[in-house]
Amino acid sequence: MTTFLHQRQQQQKPLVDAFPLSPRSSSFNYVFHHRTSSLFGRSGLLFLLLLLSLILLLCVFMPWIRPITPFLFSSSSSSALSHWREYTLTQAAAFVGGKNGTIIVCAVSQPYLPFLQNWLISIARQKHQDEVLVIAEDYATLYTVNQKWPGHAVLIPPVPDTQSAHKFGSQGFFNFTSRRPRHLLDILELGYNVMYNDVDMVWLADPFPYLEGRHDVYFTDDMAVVKPFNHPHNLPQPGKKGRTYICSCMIFLRPTDGAKAVLMKWIEELQLQPWSKKSRSNDQPAFNWALNKTAGQVDMYLLPQVAFPSGGLYFKNGTWVKETKGKHVIIHNNYITGFEKKIRRFHDSGLWFVEEYAHESPLGRI
Ligand SMILES: *[C@@H]1O[C@H](CO)[C@@H](O)[C@H](O)[C@H]1NC(C)=O
Ligand SMILES: *[C@@H]1O[C@H](CO)[C@@H](O)[C@H](O)[C@H]1NC(C)=O
Ligand SMILES: *[C@@H]1O[C@H](CO)[C@@H](O)[C@H](O)[C@H]1NC(C)=O
Ligand SMILES: *[C@@H]1O[C@H](CO)[C@@H](O)[C@H](O)[C@H]1NC(C)=O
Numbered sequence: 001m002t003t004f005l006h007q008r009q010q011q012q013k014p015l016v017d018a019f020p021l022s023p024r025s026s027s028f029n030y031v032f033h034h035r036t037s038s039l040f041g042r043s044g045l046l047f048l049l050l051l052l053s054l055i056l057l058l059c060v061f062m063p064w065i066r067p068i069t070p071f072l073f074s075s076s077s078s079s080a081l082s083h084w085r086e087y088t089l090t091q092a093a094a095f096v097g098g099k100n101g102t103i104i105v106c107a108v109s110q111p112y113l114p115f116l117q118n119w120l121i122s123i124a125r126q127k128h129q130d131e132v133l134v135i136a137e138d139y140a141t142l143y144t145v146n147q148k149w150p151g152h153a154v155l156i157p158p159v160p161d162t163q164s165a166h167k168f169g170s171q172g173f174f175n176f177t178s179r180r181p182r183h184l185l186d187i188l189e190l191g192y193n194v195m196y197n198d199v200d201m202v203w204l205a206d207p208f209p210y211l212e213g214r215h216d217v218y219f220t221d222d223m224a225v226v227k228p229f230n231h232p233h234n235l236p237q238p239g240k241k242g243r244t245y246i247c248s249c250m251i252f253l254r255p256t257d258g259a260k261a262v263l264m265k266w267i268e269e270l271q272l273q274p275w276s277k278k279s280r281s282n283d284q285p286a287f288n289w290a291l292n293k294t295a296g297q298v299d300m301y302l303l304p305q306v307a308f309p310s311g312g313l314y315f316k317n318g319t320w321v322k323e324t325k326g327k328h329v330i331i332h333n334n335y336i337t338g339f340e341k342k343i344r345r346f347h348d349s350g351l352w353f354v355e356e357y358a359h360e361s362p363l364g365r366i
Helices: 002-011 028-040 046-063 065-072 077-087 087-096 108-127 139-148 171-177 179-189 257-272 285-296 319-323 339-350
Strands: 102-108 132-136 191-199 200-203 217-221 246-253 300-302 330-332
Touching: 002 132, 002 339, 077 139, 087 132, 102 108, 102 179, 108 139, 108 200, 108 339, 132 139, 171 257, 171 300, 179 191, 179 246, 217 257, 246 257, 246 285, 246 330, 257 285, 319 339
Parallel strands: 102 132, 102 191, 217 300
Antiparallel strands: 191 246, 200 330, 217 246
8 A cells, every 4th residue: 555655656746745744734733743753652552552542431421522533543644544545434424424414525536626625615614614525536635635634535435447437338437427426325325414516616605594495305507597586496397408407516415215316316327328428427417317207206496596506607697696796605617618717717706715715724725
């Protein structure tokens, strides 16, 4: 495993930065580092045993202490890193989802860390960062997040293989495109509510008060056309392609049979219908067919457009943005392609917090 890491570090330059050992990474790490060094003195073992039993006692008698236990593993680099390899979804879900039974989920690979950072800052402003679970799509992301913010990232094996994903219609392709609904289903099976977000989103307000009622699945429309303020909340009529344009970028699901049925159908649709080479990793059409086919048995809720506009509306219709000022909740930076363009657009709209407000992120500066 050490060898593996070493190789990866040599191959991919960015990985070097993925393991910052400087004390700046976390003051807690720093303190702990100092402690552990002295632990290996003569009476070190006894002290260590004492410390461990004390922690064990605390965990048993004061379960709310539990959230700090992952800090234990962030102390020294390689043993800590190997620990995170063993960290399971069940453990991670129990860690972040203990409070309200809701887990805010995203799935991120290393190139998207700046977007993760931006998204996290916006969530921290709404005081919901404790419920965030990052599904790491590579080990670099797993280690970076957990080193800075222990317990908040998990890697669900196997690592998505982007190489084999290119073999269109293959098992690798299916594995790659279906990973998102599979992970969400896994979390529902554990009994948690899931708030899934793409990380090219920004929270301007707390979305949870908008999740009215006890519906199975909540989603947003990806259309750019302005809807009436009081539009209905059921699944819209299919569009030109015979299907709806619901966004797979933000989905809230309760751990109900209905929500699970949607995810299972979504996985099935992905397996049945490899779309086209162009939309290789686009799982949104399959999600829409899944909604279409389960609509009769599932309680669905379309969130208000004014609060959850698509990027095609928010970034392209200034009149609308002015008219609806103060009513926006989550902004999605879509209807644009390219990493740099997305960052520039967030930046130009005052929604890029990464440089100036890194201290507000639970990850600190990365
Ligand atoms: C958790 O509960 C608190 C208090 O009821 C509420 O304000 C908050 O929005 C809830 N969080 C989630 C993620 O549901
Ligand atoms: C697909 O995923 C399964 C397990 O989920 C794994 O065993 C298999 O190797 C993967 N196949 C490819 C080609 O990635
Ligand atoms: C499902 O899609 C078909 C084909 O476009 C359409 O005729 C039907 O009305 C849709 N059903 C629902 C519930 O939206
Ligand atoms: C932009 O928003 C305004 C105000 O809501 C609306 O009347 C207009 O139709 C929208 N323009 C486009 C191109 O959708």
